[in-house]
Amino acid sequence: METVIAINKCQLSRKLFRYCFAVLLAMSASLAFPVNAQQEEDVLQEEALIKSAFVFNFAKFTSWPEYTWDFNNTEFFLCTVGKDDVAKTLNGLTGELLNKRVVQVLNFDEDAVDNACNLVYIANDPSVNLAKFLKSHCCESILTVSDIKGFALSGGMIEMYTDSKGSVQFKINRNRVILSGLNISSRLLSLAEIVKEEQP
Amino acid sequence: MKKPLFRLSCLSLILFSSPCLFAGDGSNLDRYLSMSLEDLMAVKVKIATNTEKDIRKAPSVISVITQEDLKLTGATNLADALQSVPGLHITPSYFGNRPNPHFRGLAAAKTLLMINGNSTRDLVWGFGIFWKGLPVSAIDRVEISRGPGSALFGADAIAGVINVITKTAGDIKDSEVGLRAGSFDTQSAWMQHGTEVNGYRLGFTADISTTEGHDPLIESDTLSKGSYSLAPDKAQYGYDNLDLRMSVARDNWQLLLSYLEHNNLETGLTGAGILDPLTEGNDDRLNIDWLYSNPDFTKNWGIDLEARFQDLSYSSGDGFQETPPGFTDGTGAYADGQLNQMRASERHYHVNVSGLYHGIKAHEIKLGMGYQVQDLYKTQQYVNFGTRPDGSTIMAGDGFTDLTDTALVFAPEDNRENFYSYVQDIWSISQELELTAGLRYDNYSDFGDSWNPRLALVWHPNDKVTAKFLYGEAFQAPNFQQLYAETSRSLPNPDLEPETSSTFDLGFTYTPNRKVLFGMNLFYLELENIISLVSGQYQNGEDHWVSGIELEARWQVSPSLGLSGNYTVRDQDNSGFEQINQPKQDAYLRMDWSFQPKWNWNVQANWVDDMERGSGRDARYENYLIADTTLRYGATDELEFAASIRNLFDEDAREYIGGSNNTVPLAERNGFIEVRYKFK
Secondary structure, three states: OHHHHHHHHHHHOHHHHHHHHHHHHHHHHHHHOOOOOOOOOOHHHHHHHHHHHHHHHHHHOEEOOHHHHOOOOOEEEEEEEOOOHHHHHHHHHOOOEEOOEEEEEEEEOOOOOOOOOOEEEEOOOOOOOHHHHHHHOOOOOOEEEEOOOOOHHHOOOEEEEEOOOOOEEEEEEHHHHHHOOOEEOHHHHHHOEEEOOOOO | OHHHHHHHHHHHHHHHHOHHHHOOOOOHHHHHHOOOHHHHHOOEEOOOOOOOEEHHHOOOEEEEEEHHHHHHOOOOEHHHHHOOOOOEEEEEOOEOOOEEEEEOOOOHHHEEEEEOOEEOOOOOOOOOOOOOOOEHHHEEEEEEEEOOOHHHHOOOOOOEEEEEEEOOOOOOOOEEEEEEEEOOOEEEEEEEEEEEEOOEEEEEEEEEEEEOOOOOEEOOOOOOOOOOOOOOEEOOOOEEEEEEEEEEEEOOEEEEEEEEEEEEEEOEEOOOOOEOOOOEEEEEEEEEEEEEEEOOOOOOEEEEEEEEEEEEEEEOOOOOEOOOOOEEEOOEEEOOOOEEEEEEEEEEEEEEEEEEEOOOOOEEEEEEEEEEEEEEEEEEEEEOOOEOOOOOEOOOOOOOEEOOOOOOOOOOOEEEEEEEEEEEEEEEOOOOEEEEEEEEEEEEOOOEEEEEEEEEEEEEEEOOEEEEEEEEEEEEOOOHHHHHOOOOOOEOOOOOOOEEEEEEEEEEEEEEEOOEEEEEEEEEEEEEOOEEEEOOEEEEOOOEEEEEEEEEEEEEEEOOEEEEEEEEEEEEOOOOOOOOOOOOEEEEEEEEEOOOOOEEEEEEEEEEEOOOOOOOOOHHHOOEEEEEEEEEEEOOOOEEEEEEEEOOOOOOOEEEOOOOOOEEEOOOOEEEEEEEEEEO
């Protein structure tokens, strides 16, 4: 009944339209205020969420050699090495579908990971020995991703970084990708900065 | 027309205010997973508060057009891309076929159009007398904010703000060259190159194009009731365009240089709607911007500094030909017609400093001030008709009279200074609720002061729902012609005050899952102190209001198929200020289908309806539907081809010539092919 009255009033004039506007605004506001107050947003957390979405997209636009799926064609193993906000947030991808495969997230503290991993995110964590990790997993069909500065130039595949305007961008070390037998789609390549290692 | 609109608006308000819709839980990660890579890469938006924000939480009604959108839809000019924005209608003017952006059914003069934060507004005409949009090859993205923006950006931001961000150093990752050829003898070539030298990031873009224009047949023009009209004949709309941009960046600073030039620009019809086959105008615009941005200047302060310079010059060449050869009045016959030659140059200097303080918990406080000088330093005018400065009549056949430096010139050589300061606080009341309050003070040396507040309450209770209430005031500065220049049709008024506006917006966004988005926005806008001609002189006059609903939706049907669209309906006061050339409702639909890995097929349609045009107008042209289709194929990582057909169904779409019942047809079916090569 209230609703009908409100509508009829609105037909009368623009003054009443503004009145309706004000009343409904007050209604919206009254709904809005009792919300439990959790204090200011954690900017780093927001960035981690964005980067996690990037990691998901990297997997989406990459194809693995067919033999990768010979033994397990139903799960996609997304692994993390070390601890940082992104590694933590990536756990939220568990259960997502990637090319009809269910994402499983595995966390590793050390620089050795399970061979089942299809993608490894290397955390910005001083306890991880990046050089050793990259050396020991060179040329395996594992997509390596990190936001460690210089990652792509030191043998990693995809490096995320924040540009001067505050947007997340990424670099791809294409030679490493080719060496590992992975295939990154042209769409992903067209959005990336392509870097070359001096001695791949 | 009014009743259904108001009924719908109130009903929508009530529905969307109901708490049931706000129920539900979702993680923030889902929000980002629902975005495309391109959207993720552009996730920061600067226009709404001048500080970076997630677009859905921004305290204004925002749309962003990305490079990907431009490519997929086959846009070749900024104007093509703007058609996709809810509530924004591009009206190509009969004079010069200029793509004028009209927000919310209002005059284009109420749109603030910026390129990299620089207003394109000149001191006399609008976006520049020979405004032709921008080539898309120069554009990184376009941020569009519907609604008022004067509390941040100052003058002219009454109905909406468009900020075009060009490709600059650091953003240009690939070197690319491209060629395009199409109907109307249109050819373009462009290149971009980005590199880094000794720690300096460098970026270059260049675009050169030429077109003969669609040259529509004008069946009758303003002179058609007499015997001198050239109609029926074609209106010539060809022009050449050159756009050069260079940027250098290092650490926190950036230097942007741009040069834009139009040549052989045919205006087709005069401002009075008379066929003018003679005029080939030209203009050039040089911009130099030095920008410094340090978000970590001290522990609690970020700082931004800007110093900008602009030089704009334009000339009507041998025209304007106000009446055709042979035209006769009481003084005799004009063998070459009545000619009105104009040249002008202006310079703008602008400095701005702002600080962002985040030393108080849950607050982001922005303080800023600036100073600008806009100097119309050269105006020249030569006419072979009308009145001499001494009051005597110019007789037909007398030759040209120089009106330069007299009271009769179309605008005086004069300048305007503007000092402003502003403050804005973004207060995160809770994780769900954010209040933005801002106030800007402007002082102009010619017409005085203007205070413009804004208030925005954004409620984001969960990942699925965002609700916004926005209020803003804005102003439009009177131009130099209105203030100072006597013309054959108008007397100036140095006592004019700015036009002002108050706008309420109520917006909702609902994303039930990552593939679907619904948006709805209601607005009510009231204009006051409108400047118009009263008994031949510019005066501040009455009020006018406009209200409307803007709806939009996006659906990612599958990874390869995306649909989006929007619909706008608006209603206006039937005061004397009603924009009768603006549609009362319009809609836009878009489909992108990547049917094979390297292919994309885009179809878009733009429908406008109820352009009433006033009494006595030809009702056949009150609406039109223009559909375009574009096919894009990435043959290799380096090589890409595209083909596009515009106005696929060859719709006879028309706009009216001001003050008459005559029409100007828009472009008939046309197309282009394009090739791009990227150096990897």
